[in-house]
Amino acid sequence: MTQAAPQASTTKAKTRKLPLKERYALLTRDLDWEPSYVGREQLFPYTSYEGIKVHDWDGWQDPFRLTVDAYYKYQAEKDKRLYAVLDSFAQSQGHLSLSDASYLNAIKLFIQGVTPLEYAAHRHFAYLARYLEGPAPRFAALCQSVDELRHCQTQIHTISNYNKYYGGFHSWSKMHDRVWYLSVPKSLFDDAMSAGPFEFLISISFSFEYLLTNLLFVPFMSGASFNGDMPTMSFGFSAQSDESRHMTLGLEAIKFLLEQDEANVPIIQGWIDKWFWRAYRMSALVAGMMDYMLPKPVMSWKEAFELYFEDQMLGGLFPDLDFYGITPPRHVEDAIAEKDHLSHQVYKILHNFSFAAAFTTQTPSEEHSRWLAAQYPATYERLYKPVWDKHARAEAAGGRIFFQGLPQLCQVCQIPMAFTEPDDPGRISFRRSQYRGETFHTCSNGCQWVFEREPEKYVQAWLPVHQIYQGHCGGATVPEVLRWYGIQDGDNGEYKGSPDARSWAQWHAAAPAQGV
Amino acid sequence: MSERNGMTGTLRQVGIDLQDAEENRGLVDAIKADNPELTIRHLPGLLKLQAAGRLVINRATVEQKLGREWDTGEFQLAIVSYAGNFSEWDDDQIIVSWEH
Numbered sequence: 001m002t003q004a005a006p007q008a009s010t011t012k013a014k015t016r017k018l019p020l021k022e023r024y025a026l027l028t029r030d031l032d033w034e035p036s037y038v039g040r041e042q043l044f045p046y047t048s049y050e051g052i053k054v055h056d057w058d059g060w061q062d063p064f065r066l067t068v069d070a071y072y073k074y075q076a077e078k079d080k081r082l083y084a085v086l087d088s089f090a091q092s093q094g095h096l097s098l099s100d101a102s103y104l105n106a107i108k109l110f111i112q113g114v115t116p117l118e119y120a121a122h123r124h125f126a127y128l129a130r131y132l133e134g135p136a137p138r139f140a141a142l143c144q145s146v147d148e149l150r151h152c153q154t155q156i157h158t159i160s161n162y163n164k165y166y167g168g169f170h171s172w173s174k175m176h177d178r179v180w181y182l183s184v185p186k187s188l189f190d191d192a193m194s195a196g197p198f199e200f201l202i203s204i205s206f207s208f209e210y211l212l213t214n215l216l217f218v219p220f221m222s223g224a225s226f227n228g229d230m231p232t233m234s235f236g237f238s239a240q241s242d243e244s245r246h247m248t249l250g251l252e253a254i255k256f257l258l259e260q261d262e263a264n265v266p267i268i269q270g271w272i273d274k275w276f277w278r279a280y281r282m283s284a285l286v287a288g289m290m291d292y293m294l295p296k297p298v299m300s301w302k303e304a305f306e307l308y309f310e311d312q313m314l315g316g317l318f319p320d321l322d323f324y325g326i327t328p329p330r331h332v333e334d335a336i337a338e339k340d341h342l343s344h345q346v347y348k349i350l351h352n353f354s355f356a357a358a359f360t361t362q363t364p365s366e367e368h369s370r371w372l373a374a375q376y377p378a379t380y381e382r383l384y385k386p387v388w389d390k391h392a393r394a395e396a397a398g399g400r401i402f403f404q405g406l407p408q409l410c411q412v413c414q415i416p417m418a419f420t421e422p423d424d425p426g427r428i429s430f431r432r433s434q435y436r437g438e439t440f441h442t443c444s445n446g447c448q449w450v451f452e453r454e455p456e457k458y459v460q461a462w463l464p465v466h467q468i469y470q471g472h473c474g475g476a477t478v479p480e481v482l483r484w485y486g487i488q489d490g491d492n493g494e495y496k497g498s499p500d501a502r503s504w505a506q507w508h509a510a511a512p513a514q515g516v
Numbered sequence: 517m518s519e520r521n522g523m524t525g526t527l528r529q530v531g532i533d534l535q536d537a538e539e540n541r542g543l544v545d546a547i548k549a550d551n552p553e554l555t556i557r558h559l560p561g562l563l564k565l566q567a568a569g570r571l572v573i574n575r576a577t578v579e580q581k582l583g584r585e586w587d588t589g590e591f592q593l594a595i596v597s598y599a600g601n602f603s604e605w606d607d608d609q610i611i612v613s614w615e616h
Contacts, residue, residue, distance in 0.1 A: 019606065019607055020588070020589075020605075020606050020607045021606055063601070063602035063603070063605050064592070064602065064605060065605055065606075070589050073589075074589060074590075074592050074593060077593060078593060081593075213597065214533075214597050214599075218533070218562070218596065218597060221561065221562070221596075222559050222560045222561055222562055223560075224561075225560035225561030225562070226560040226561075233560075233561050237535045237561065237562075237596050240533075240595075240596040240597055241535075241592055241593060241594070241595050241596060243596075243597065244592075244595045244596070244597055244598055245592070247597070247598065248602060251601060298559065298560055299559070311529065312529070312531065312599035313599075315528060315529070316528050316529060316530065316599050316600065316614060317599070317614075319528060319614070319616070320601070320614045320615055320616045321616075322616070323615075323616035
């Protein structure tokens with residue numbers, strides 16, 4: 001009886017419109033045409049120089065079978081749901097119900113570091129939507145281009161509400177182009193956008209979107225949910241629903257290219273090796289955020305890495321790719337070896353240099369420290385808690401330790417050279433390479449390998465510390481550089497006693513008084 | 517369907533992450549009904565559904581749980597992330613699995 005009803009609706013639905021597969025074929029491949037007055041090479045000039053061979057572009061299948069009518073219908077619905085949340089949050093003074101104002105440091109990092117990447121992705125997918133040869137990947141790239149623009153706009157819109165009340169949100173676009181820690185994500189995307197179209201697909205669509213997106217985005221969104229930030233959670237999940245489609249594009253791209261020609265396999269393996277490490281290194285900033293910036297932490301970096309990367313990707317995806325002769329990324333064992341260390345080492349950098357950042361940092365509270373100890377039983381109390389205890393003692397005496405001077409940056413990932421050797425947490429990992437008679441420094445086996453593979457590319461890196469020393473960043477003193485960065489007094493430094501902390505205390509102290 | 521062990525020694529799971537929202541209850545109930553081996557993990561704002569090797573969503577079951585017509589395209593409104601490969605997505609069914 002209960003089984004009968006849906007069966008009836010099946011036949012009803014079928015008579016109403018064309019089946020999905022047919023609709024998809026009609027609205028993508030069947031809308032394509034053969035050029036008549038220019039040659040194919042003129043029309044698609046960029047798809048041969050990387051050495052990738054494609055014999056049949058029609059072999060590309062979008063598993064979502066997304067058509068333009070369905071795309072706009074569902075995207076409109078997603079935006080409608082999101083804007084309903086934004087309105088009610090703003091109208092109800094929702095920012096006052098966050099777990100703590102210090103939570104917003106994670107969101108400052110997000111809008112400064114990630115939102116501009118969405119815009120960059122929008123631009124580059126528009127380019128792929130024009131220049132890929134097959135109609136199916138062109139349409140998928142077009143949808144993704146529009147998605148990325150939507151993400152950028154909805155993030156700006158969502159976060160603009162916080163800009164009315166808190167510091168650090170005002171000049172993110174300028175900061176993305178100038179500030180030292182933001183050169184980490186910016187240079188990664190510049191690296192991808194200056195590569196060929198196929199390498200871009202493997203870098204952003206596969207390595208970034210499929211391999212690591214869960215580590216990069218889902219922690220921000222679950223963190224937002226747990227810390228009372230409804231709007232960020234909503235835009236995050238709204239964006240992630242598109243992200244699933246982007247993951248599919250990445251997976252389809254890699255399978256398609258591997259199936260087209262055996263000669264593609266070593267080229268793609270090289271890109272996976274490079275881009276896993278590049279994207280993984282950038283995710284170090286997310287690791288620091290997850291473990292130290294959320295007043296109510298959700299999941300440790302280590303646990304997320306094990307769940308999303310080791311189990312799902314190494315355990316699930318790579319055995320699938322083994323069929324094509326693809327092996328897990330080079331240097332993955334170094335990433336696994338440092339999962340107990342990464343977030344602590346990164347947050348130490350941020351904590352030491354936050355006088356020059358557009359967010360604030362603080363020494364973990366005793367309660368937070370207990371959580372860290374429980375998450376990292378092998379390393380935290382032995383190696384990292386003593387550092388925080390030292391900071392706490394200095395702060396109890398009225399001080400605050402900041403690092404004086406500028407750090408050396410890795411030539412590839414651009415993170416200060418503060419990571420330790422995979423097998424020795426007491427020794428800084430420091431690699432040297434020679435190129436055209438000059439010495440270049442990298443932070444890890446992975447970054448050194450990436451450098452030596454294409455030194456002519458990475459010697460051109462815009463390294464923020466070098467740029468300061470060369471006099472390109474507003475002057476030689478900290479206040480001059482901060483002015484050039486667009487950082488205003490109070491955006492930076494220690495959280496305790498900051499304008500955000502003071503406003504927060506004032507708003508919350510005022511509330512009970514009204515009831516009396 | 518191969519279920520080889522991965523590098524970490526765990527069973528090859530496929531999974532989908534869905535927004536933990538009222539409008540997705542029927543969908544989650546349907547997935548539970550059609551995938552008896554399913555494990556569900558709650559994270560803030562998120563439901564993490566995992567199954568060994570293969571996970572199926574049947575339109576008929578979702579419609580039965582929701583009590584209304586449901587288009588498989590609507591799944592796009594619920595999904596946050598996934599692990600696996602969409603090996604089938606048509607008017608009646610969505611299947612996530614590993615292929616090789």
